[in-house]
Amino acid sequence: MNGGMDRSTQIRAMASTRRLRILSLLARPKAQFGHQESADPEAFGVCMSLIAEALAVAQPTASRHLEILRQAGFITVRRHLKWSYCKRDEAAISGYLDWLRREVGGAG
Template sequence: MDRSVQTRAMASDQRIAILRLLAAPERHFSGQWSADPVDFGVCMSLIAEKLGVSQPTVSRHLDLLKQAGFLTVRRQQKWAYCKRDQAAIREYLDWLGDQVASETSTV
């Protein structure tokens, strides 16, 4: 995975907010009727609504998070559902912690 893409994805308050919301979809998106938010993912339009931004804006944020590997997007009919990839996020955070803490890191 391209670490620069992952770092850029984490460099936005709105993208961090999306990841936080998707960490507990049952709490934040319990009203989603079209699919189970935990098992299937959360509809993009509900994420935009929760953040108070337009769908094109949230789509750009979600695309970068997808490129970084931090979420998966699943399409069903005309809707796109997003689900957080916890393993990829943990792996990135572990890598970042090692980079920051390591005395032998290349600068």
């Protein structure tokens, strides 16, 4: 799905503990963001403001990290009214991890 040109963006996205934390939080949206009332966090995604709150960072900081993850293809962002909701793209994450395993020659 993602070609070699996108790999540097993906590597950059994964090279941040904050972005890895975001992906970890979004892996279990119901457990992490079950208090979200505006939409089902699993079906619709998690509001960016709740992600910023979970990271204890300002919204612009969270938005920048989320944008890098979006550019890498690891999350999708869906707008609804004045809010943006984020969801992991499991296929893109799996594809990246498979590629990384092949590149470094690790056991499958």
